[in-house]
Amino acid sequence: MTAFDTVRPWLKAYPEGVPADIDTTQYASLVALMEESFAHYADRVAYSFMGQDVTFGQTDKLSQSLAAYLQSLGLTQGDRIAIMMPNCPQYPVTVAAILRAGYVVVNVNPLYTPRELEYQLKDSGAKAIVIIENFANTLEECIANTPVKQVVLCAMGDQLGLLKGTLVNWVVRHVKKMVPEFNLPSAVRFNVAIAQGSRAKLVPPQLTPDDVAVLQYTGGTTGISKGAVLLHRNVIANLLQSEAWNAPAMASLPTNTQAVYVCALPLYHIFAFTVNMMLCLRTGAKNILIPNPRDLPAVLKELAKHEVHIFPAVNTLFNGLANHPDFNLVDWSHLKVSLGGGMAVQSAVAKLWLDKTGCPICEGYGLSETSPSASCNPTTSRHFTGTVGVPIPGTWFKLLDDAGQEVPLGEPGEIAIKGPQVMAGYWQRPDETAKVMTADGYFKSGDIGIVDKNGFFKIIDRKKDMILVSGFNVYPNEIEDVLSELHGVLECACIGMPDEKTSEAVKLVIVKRHPELTEAQVRDFCKANLAGYKLPKVIEFRTELPKTPVGKILRRELRGQK
16 A cells, blocks of 8 residues: 555655645635735736736725725625636736625636526626626626626726727727627626725625635536635645745746746636736736737737746647747746646647747646645756656645555556645535545545656546546536537537647537438537537537447447547
């Protein structure tokens, strides 16, 4: 037996100065942490966006006003407020406001369809939403079926000053036509809410480490979308763990140099939420906010204006940038940490990135349920290991068989994780929580891994049928459930297929109820009901699907067929 319950072999791999454990009791809440940073780093730039800088002091003042406005709506401490927007300064201001007012952040993917948005708003019980106008038409279609009573409406240029902001909003609305028509008559504009809140008084809530901070929606180990309940202490623990882990690499920064992070990952994703926004709040670092990471020329043009030190990204973004002809417009010589997560980093991409930047990709691993970081390669490594590294401070891993017993060293098993960053459970789903938590407090990840004698873990398979598309989880159950509503589909199965660009892509296999059903009809239906990254790349029609004797569709068998 590995006996990892009593021995942590991975501690020998820790760089000098990285502690085995961290003190998670430094702050009573994320609000205490934020307010300390707002005061300490008031004059520093917190966010850079479209050529405009926003300081920590400005973020403090704006979020305080917005928090007071939210309180004026008559909400109760612990109420949930959704955020639906891309990376822009309004996002961190809104997060800080929600937490400072005593409410719970519900991160929403802005690319959701009305069906997906309605489900999340209803499941979370969100009473209010702060949304960018580009997606207001989506909200309009479903708001009547949700508990949402208050809408705060942002525009892309809200925090860019009067002249530039007006110009940006005009271009977004009328030139690029990125704001479909909508009708939300009771919505209050973001800057109006700020102005009203500035005349109100914020009543600081009494928060404890065990209060809920974030509902981070995930499919977990099944296809049902569930809110991972992240407490204040969970997120605090993870950002302190990340800070300690990055410290050896960041120690080489010249004294009094402000660390600069690239925030190209979306802030609604837990990776950027914790590792960019929250960690930078703690350390006084600057985030370069990238609203659209798919626009690679624009990304490189923006990064060329900055001295970049830490770059968290997924494999597809590293690959796309490294192969872009404008890559060398950026001075990469200051890069200290290239943090790969969200999906497997490919060795060819890691080699190309190292050749072009001199900074190896440091691959890590985590889930929404772990706030997210659980393991990482040492940031002092000078080569790509092909593993997800070792558990970070205060974190324990073990590998379990199907009976829940620890497997012998060298054998594969399901990765189970214990640490202060592990969620409290799934929102209002004790049955689902019980399926993933062991009696001794480990979270069963659904990922199959092996570990070497030094404590480095490698993921070799997934126990669940989840498909990983550019770092985003896609659950076959959800897609199959949606397709069952399409007239003409008798039955269907959804599987993942290898894809050079996105790691995996969605393949949909359908048995027709009516012969006249076409691929175009299926694609149109999917587009109306599923976010873009969930859309099938390949659609195949068959006369039957492989099944067990009791009629369960065998996705595993489909994956083995050509």
